[in-house]
Amino acid sequence: xxxxxxxxxxxxxxxxxxxxxxxxxxxxxxxxxxxxxxxxxxxxxxxxxxxxxxxxxxxxxxxxxxxxxxxxxxxxxxxxxxxxxxxxxxxxxxxxxxxxxxxxxxxxxxxxxxxxxxxxxxxxxxxxxxxxxxxxxxxxxxxxxxxxxxxxxxxxxxxxxxxxxxxxxxxxxxxxxxxxxxxxxxxxxxxxxxxxxxxxxxxxxxxxxxxxxxxxxxxxxxxxxxxxxxxxxxxxxxxxxxxxxxxxxxxxxxxxxxxxxxxxxxxxxxxxxxxxxxxxxxxxx
Amino acid sequence: xxxxxxxxxxxxxxxxxxxxxxxxxxxxxxxxxxxxxxxxxxxxxxxxxxxxxxxxxxxxxxxxxxxxxxxxxxxxxxxxxxxxxxxxxxxxxxxxxxxxxxxxxxxxxxxxxxxxxxxxxxxxxxxxxxxxxxxxxxxxxxxxxxxxxxxxxxxxxxxxxxxxxxxxxxxxxxxxxxxxxxxxxxxxxxxxxxxxxxxxxxxxxxxxxxxxxxxxxxxxxxxxxxxxxxxxxxxxxxxxxxxxxxxxxxxxxxxxxxxxxxxxxxxxxxxxxxxxxxxxxxxxxxxxxxxxxxxxxxxxxxxxxxxxxxxxxxxxxxxxxxxxxxxxxxxxxxxxxxxxxxxxxxxxx
Numbered sequence: 001x002x003x004x005x006x007x008x009x010x011x012x013x014x015x016x017x018x019x020x021x022x023x024x025x026x027x028x029x030x031x032x033x034x035x036x037x038x039x040x041x042x043x044x045x046x047x048x049x050x051x052x053x054x055x056x057x058x059x060x061x062x063x064x065x066x067x068x069x070x071x072x073x074x075x076x077x078x079x080x081x082x083x084x085x086x087x088x089x090x091x092x093x094x095x096x097x098x099x100x101x102x103x104x105x106x107x108x109x110x111x112x113x114x115x116x117x118x119x120x121x122x123x124x125x126x127x128x129x130x131x132x133x134x135x136x137x138x139x140x141x142x143x144x145x146x147x148x149x150x151x152x153x154x155x156x157x158x159x160x161x162x163x164x165x166x167x168x169x170x171x172x173x174x175x176x177x178x179x180x181x182x183x184x185x186x187x188x189x190x191x192x193x194x195x196x197x198x199x200x201x202x203x204x205x206x207x208x209x210x211x212x213x214x215x216x217x218x219x220x221x222x223x224x225x226x227x228x229x230x231x232x233x234x235x236x237x238x239x240x241x242x243x244x245x246x247x248x249x250x251x252x253x254x255x256x257x258x259x260x261x262x263x264x265x266x267x268x269x270x271x272x273x274x275x276x277x278x279x280x281x282x283x284x285x
Numbered sequence: 286x287x288x289x290x291x292x293x294x295x296x297x298x299x300x301x302x303x304x305x306x307x308x309x310x311x312x313x314x315x316x317x318x319x320x321x322x323x324x325x326x327x328x329x330x331x332x333x334x335x336x337x338x339x340x341x342x343x344x345x346x347x348x349x350x351x352x353x354x355x356x357x358x359x360x361x362x363x364x365x366x367x368x369x370x371x372x373x374x375x376x377x378x379x380x381x382x383x384x385x386x387x388x389x390x391x392x393x394x395x396x397x398x399x400x401x402x403x404x405x406x407x408x409x410x411x412x413x414x415x416x417x418x419x420x421x422x423x424x425x426x427x428x429x430x431x432x433x434x435x436x437x438x439x440x441x442x443x444x445x446x447x448x449x450x451x452x453x454x455x456x457x458x459x460x461x462x463x464x465x466x467x468x469x470x471x472x473x474x475x476x477x478x479x480x481x482x483x484x485x486x487x488x489x490x491x492x493x494x495x496x497x498x499x500x501x502x503x504x505x506x507x508x509x510x511x512x513x514x515x516x517x518x519x520x521x522x523x524x525x526x527x528x529x530x531x532x533x534x535x536x537x538x539x540x541x542x543x544x545x546x547x548x549x550x551x552x553x554x555x556x557x558x559x560x561x562x563x564x565x566x567x568x569x570x571x572x573x574x575x576x577x578x579x580x581x582x583x584x585x586x587x588x589x590x591x592x593x594x595x596x597x598x599x600x601x602x603x604x605x606x607x608x609x610x611x612x613x614x615x616x617x618x619x620x621x622x623x624x625x626x627x628x629x630x631x632x633x634x
Contacts, residue, residue, distance in 0.1 A: 077509060079505065079508075098508070099505075099508040099509060100508055100511050100512065100513050100514075103508075103509060103510060103511035104511055108509065108510070109509050111505075111506065111509075115503045115505060115506035115509075116503075116506070117498065117499050117502040117503060117506070118502065119498075119502060120495070120498065120499075120502070124495055127492070127495060128495050128496065128499045128507070128510060128512070129510045131492065131495075131496055131510060131511060131512050132511045134492075135492070136491075136492055137493075138488070138491070138493040138520060140491075141487060141488060141491025141492055141493050141494070142483075142484050142487045142488050142491065143487070144487060148491065151492070152491075152492075155492070191510060192509075192510070194510070195510050195511055
């Protein structure tokens with residue numbers, strides 16, 4: 001099923017020399033990054049990063065260790081402020097925004113090293129994700145006004161609904177920190193989804209998962225995209241997952257984009273092969 | 286289902302406090318309580334509220350604050366002034382109303398102090414925050430040492446560093462508040478405890494409380510789901526300050542003389558000891574620790590000169606016992622409902 005999806009997506013050029021799926025070409029791209037760069041005391045961690053992601057695209061960001069992939073995520077979520085370039089989310093410039101504002105614009109993420117609220121229950125973790133979706137004030141909360149009961153009920157129902165994407169509704173009252181590793185990764189995705197994003201950034205979602213779990217995750221990511229009609233961008237080292245579900249793939253090395261294209265194009269690209277495997281000795285001379 | 290469990294837990298909590306209050310009241314009316322212990326009842330209430338409110342900052346919000354007594358003193362002095370002014374301006378005879386209003390005023394002023402201090406302090410984290418709150422606690426004490434406030438014919442006069450004011454001096458600089466009418470009662474103290482528990486427990490089990498705990502557990506993750514960290518840290522800090530201010534007003538109106546020196550670093554540490562001993566993030570532990578440790582020095586009178594030594598030894602023993610895994614497992618077995626509380630509060634460290 002996943003294999004089919006990849007082969008049927010036709011990628012078309014998009015202004016600012018990027019590509020998006022054909023079905024998204026007349027829609028506003030969810031992300032447009034132009035000439036994005038950040039320096040840490042003279043070290044250029046990311047330089048001249050250009051990327052466009054279509055409204056319902058599943059995009060991949062790959063590259064060797066230390067290439068700057070997570071730094072790109074931190075830039076897109078405004079954990080770091082870029083030293084150059086612009087990021088447009090749903091057509092809005094994010095200059096000067098912080099992480100909270102970026103999230104409200106529609107960027108949600110998971111973390112490479114899981115950052116759940118470990119002491120709290122699974123449901124509470126999702127409820128925290130619903131923070132801005134089902135709001136009520138401190139006053140209603142303390143004095144248990146009717147709004148509190150109404151919104152709490154709504155949060156509860158919505159949380160279980162979201163957990164059911166991964167069939168986790170039965171663990172709702174378990175402590176998040178006591179879940180198995182794979183379930184924690186899935187819970188992080190649910191928490192990110194709870195913020196009602198238009199772009200979901202997944203940082204190594206399959207890390208620590210067995211092949212069977214990875215297979216399920218691939219189906220879930222596609223199901224999430226179809227159900228919520230959102231774009232997904234993922235960093236992953238598992239090439240089976242990346243080549244299986246990603247429509248547009250961007251390869252990063254030493255903070256620079258060295259290739260962009262579909263899975264076939266990336267697999268054949270000599271620069272990418274060189275970045276991953278190195279150059280043959282006779283070619284190097 | 287989860288909602289119900291937390292609500293039931295809270296109801297049990299109120300029930301235990303009410304039962305304890307009824308027992309105390311019947312002991313008083315039966316004359317079974319010693320005079321010195323009876324004198325300790327209001328301070329016990331005050332320290333319970335102080336410990337529970339500090340637990341909101343230290344345990345739930347995860348900020349080590351060492352200046353909690355500062356908010357108590359702001360509440361005490363503003364409460365005393367408010368009570369005196371109401372008496373002089375409206376000839377208000379009803380002590381209960383006067384005390385309740387004085388507590389509200391104390392809470393408001395402590396809340397304002399909380400906002401003023403919170404803005405710079407909450408930019409810091411960890412040890413830095415602890416040191417700066419300690420400094421602010423001392424600053425409040427020193428400022429109050431130079432404040433002169435008098436009430437004359439229903440008007441409040443205020444001066445800094447000069448006692449030349451018309452009318453009767455209510456706050457007399459380093460000599461503190463003198464000639465305060467003692468209107469605090471155990472019943473109001475008990476009501477304040479219930480109010481504090483109501484606020485803190487309901488806050489923890491609400492959207493705002495979850496956001497506060499999210500900021501404590503992982504700042505970056507909380508921001509990534511759109512939680513405004515500053516707002517929720519501030520909310521916990523100011524709520525805690527308001528409750529401390531109300532406790533301060535109750536405390537101030539319980540003695541005929543109150544000086545700013547009473548609310549020094551030692552008092553902050555004393556309250557922190559209650560919180561740490563009771564278990565950080567554990568509201569129940571705070572109440573029990575505050576009660577026992579306030580009564581303990583009185584009960585240890587029999588040891589006369591060695592009183593404080595025994596007190597220290599008891600503290601160390603309790604620390605050792607409550608931190609041993611065996612005792613923890615034992616408590617978890619004995620108190621099945623505590624597991625839920627632990628999940629809520631967690632260990633901030």
